[in-house]
Amino acid sequence: MSDTTHIPTLDDVARVAGVSTATVSRCLNEQQKVSAKTLERVMKTINDLGYTPNFNARAMAAKRTHTIGAIIPTMENAIFARGLQAFQETLHASGYNLLVSSSAYQPDLEAEQIRALVARGADGLLLIGYERGQDIYDYLQRRGVPTVLAWTSHPDGGHASVGFDNCAAMRMLADRVLAMGHRRIAVISGIVEGNDRAEGRLRGIRESLVAHGQDPDALPVIQTAYEIENGAAAFETLMAQDPRPTVVMCGNDVLAAGAISRAKHLGLAVPEDVSITGFDDIELASILHPTLTTVHVPHRDMGCIAAQELIDMVEKRSMGATRKLEVSLAMRESLRPVVEP
Amino acid sequence: MSDTTHIPTLDDVARVAGVSTATVSRCLNEQQKVSAKTLERVMKTINDLGYTPNFNARAMAAKRTHTIGAIIPTMENAIFARGLQAFQETLHASGYNLLVSSSAYQPDLEAEQIRALVARGADGLLLIGYERGQDIYDYLQRRGVPTVLAWTSHPDGGHASVGFDNCAAMRMLADRVLAMGHRRIAVISGIVEGNDRAEGRLRGIRESLVAHGQDPDALPVIQTAYEIENGAAAFETLMAQDPRPTVVMCGNDVLAAGAISRAKHLGLAVPEDVSITGFDDIELASILHPTLTTVHVPHRDMGCIAAQELIDMVEKRSMGATRKLEVSLAMRESLRPVVEP
Known part of the structure; x- marks a missing residue:
């Protein structure tokens, strides 16, 4: 500000x-x-x-409300839960309250909620991802509301952000999948429009294919909202192909949980008949049967660092920094190398 | 109001x-x-x-902010997620925005957040459960802020509420467990202090024992916060008893997911070696392996009805009604009758 x-x-x-x-x-x-x-x-x-x-x-000039707003795309599954909890704990430790809104992945609704939180006196905002209208960024700047973007790393660095490179992270997993001999890859992606995280993850798989001399345009992709049932339905559709995929890479762990569940109903063994991968490493990933190979995102660290950065901006100790966090692969039972027949 | x-x-x-x-x-x-x-x-x-x-x-008298506040005990797992999403959707359909706070199951923090949401202009509040200081209810009445309690059914009906009888619901499941021949029952409960839902569920099991001529004081109970890892640790402790339980009843599905996961690590087959039950029927319950026998709570209905009631109170069409919803048993693979050796 x-x-x-x-x-x-x-x-x-x-x-x-x-x-x-x-x-x-x-x-x-x-x-x-x-x-x-x-x-x-x-x-x-x-x-x-x-x-x-x-x-x-x-x-507004003279006193703070000690209220921070966060707008997350959904409260329905656990994707944002752990990071948000850590975000809130860090805020509380510094005497700030957190108010959360959910935009249901709708840009118009997010814009409305940003204005509502500013009107309700939010000292600062946490937003997820970077893809939104310039008018919103202009509005926040005009109102002098410090804003941190999370779950993302903004490509041109124009905003304070605490996150990771979704494209590079998924590419790392795809590289491993290809190194294990998989060539018939199918993808269950989140809906990429208006969601830079989903778009980056899908792009990461395509970049890996290109690097391995594969045709990225031949990749079967189903885009669907992040719900277990959607993952299950998409998995069944993809497995109906002939020849069927040897691996189904999912845009997050929720979709992967649906895929694993449907595999069981279809009588397909994971990973013997088909490998499945996720993204996020939410708690669910390690209690699924089989346990899920996924990209581990440091959700708690991200929440803590985002909260501290936002507090520093509100209290004018920072002009808005960018922090890129490392992710890693969580290799578990659901992915295995292709076995030649 | x-x-x-x-x-x-x-x-x-x-x-x-x-x-x-x-x-x-x-x-x-x-x-x-x-x-x-x-x-x-x-x-x-x-x-x-x-x-x-x-x-x-x-x-305050002349205009509404069209903002509703909700304070839930935790955002970390999916217990409240689905009901809250339905609550928000119903509010949006009537032009109301939702702001959510999490109290981390701490009464002091909840009181602080109630004041913060009122200060930020909330037209009405959704709170979980009924157990809190009278000073808070007095404050809300003095400020004329319509409030609906959810996930609970208030015993003396003094407040608008939309929920269910946690005690009767768990008793229904315990009755079934006992009817299946189980006599060595152990319980992993949520922490009952300050949590009327957890207290009611545990009481339901004890009432069922009494009705079946069992000693409720002999019931092994571990109280722990609702986290997967806690459910796993408590399960291991309970299974170390000699003779070991034939069934472990869990205060919610999150604890039960931890118990199932730990059973696998201990080499115990569920339900062959031990039955496990949950409460809530969150999405996880039907994708666990084995699928989880649990109490089905109509989360979406509860969220929709609570939102409509709160809107009616804010818009002065209701003085605050009480709605008690029916729950049912979701009988799945994780519970089976005791087989005589």
């Missing part, structure tokens, strides 16, 4: 909209007393300027 | 503390300009009256 940032005030809105401050106030609190035309003009001005009611400039 | 509820204003604080409103304002925004003695008196008055800065009475 730059000290010279001008936080828009009620006066600014009144001046730009060409009405009295009382009228602006009525537009916010007693809309029935204002003409539709005036209301529209004032609300547009409020939006253009990024003015937030309930919080005047002096309050 | 009663229409006659008086929401404390800045004027009230000034009058009770015997200072000017400007002084109250300084205490909130420019503390360095106020003497320590005045600051202490004013802050105490603010606390006593339940006055929340950033939100004046007119704003």
Whole structure:
């Protein structure tokens, strides 16, 4: 947050909209007393300027709310749970409260929630991934709200971030899969549109194929939302191919759990009949049967470091750093080398 | 929310503390300009009256923030995830945003987060369970913040709630376990202090024992936090008994997943060597190997109904109803009758 940032005030809105401050106030609190035309003009001005009611400039400049907001794509499965818990613990240790919203992987909803959290006085925000409209980044900068991006490493480094390179991480796993002799690879990917993590992981597999002289365009890929049942259905579709894949690489452990579960129902032994891999190393990965080979992401470290960086930005000790964390392969039972018949 | 509820204003604080409103304002925004003695008196008055800065009475009376707060005990595993997702979807459909906090099962932290969410302008709150200090219920009533309790059914019906009877639900499962001939039962329970759901489930097992002429005080119980690793460790301890249990009943599916995982490492076949049961029927339950016999809780229904009830209370169509949902047994592979040797 730059000290010279001008936080828009009620006066600014009144001046730009060409009405009295009382009228602006009525537009916010007693809309029935204002003409539709005036209301529209004032609300547009409020939006253009990024003015937030309930919080005047002096309050924002003079005191913190000690509330941090986080917007995660989903609360439904455990992908973000462990990192978020560590994030919250670190915030609490420094006297900050955490409020969490879930965007259901919808960019419009995320934008709305960012504005809501800023309106509710968030001192800073944690967002997942980097892919979102420039207007949102502009809004956050205009409002002077420190923001850290996590689960990602931003390619051009324009924002504070704490994460890892999703493409390189999945490529590392794909390299291993290819080194084990697999050539008939199929992929169950998350939906890549609007999700830079899913896009990076899929790209990592394709890059590995190219490096091994394989045709990346021949790779069978099903994109689906991260749910166990979706992983199961996609697995069944992919295994209906002739010849069938020797390995199914999944965009995360949730999809892989679905694939393993469906393999059992189809009477296919994992890894004897088909290997399956995941990504994330959530707790589930090591209690599945067979245990899941996956990419280990340091979720707790990521949460702790992101919280500390955000606190440092809010308390003006940091201008926003970028931290790239190392990931590793968790080699377990679900992947094995191709055995020649 | 009663229409006659008086929401404390800045004027009230000034009058009770015997200072000017400007002084109250300084205490909130420019503390360095106020003497320590005045600051202490004013802050105490603010606390006593339940006055929340950033939100004046007119704003609270005249307009909603369309923000609902939820405080759940943990984000770390999937216990609350599905219900919360349904809760959020129902809120969104009516134009409400959801902000979530996690209390880490700590009553003090929950109290702090309730105040923080009210201060951030929450129109209403979702809380889990009913066991908390009367001062918190008094505070919420004084502030006129509609509140729904979920995952519970409040015994004396004093609060709006949407949930189920944890004791009766677990008793139903214990009755079935006993009917299958099990007499050496051991329990891995959640920590019952401050957790009415865990307490109710454990009580359900004891009631079933009594009804079957067994001694409830002879029941081996390990209480532990809801984490997979804790379930595994407790299982190993319980199985070291001689004679060992024929069934280990777990306070939720997360603990049961840990127990199943450890059984495998110990070389014990489930259910041939020992039966294991859970509670919740989270998605994990049906992909474990063996699949988990558990109590099916209608998480999505509970989330939807709680959201609708809370919206109705905020919009003054309901004074706060109590809804008790039915649960059922999900009989799967991990429980089987005792086979006489």
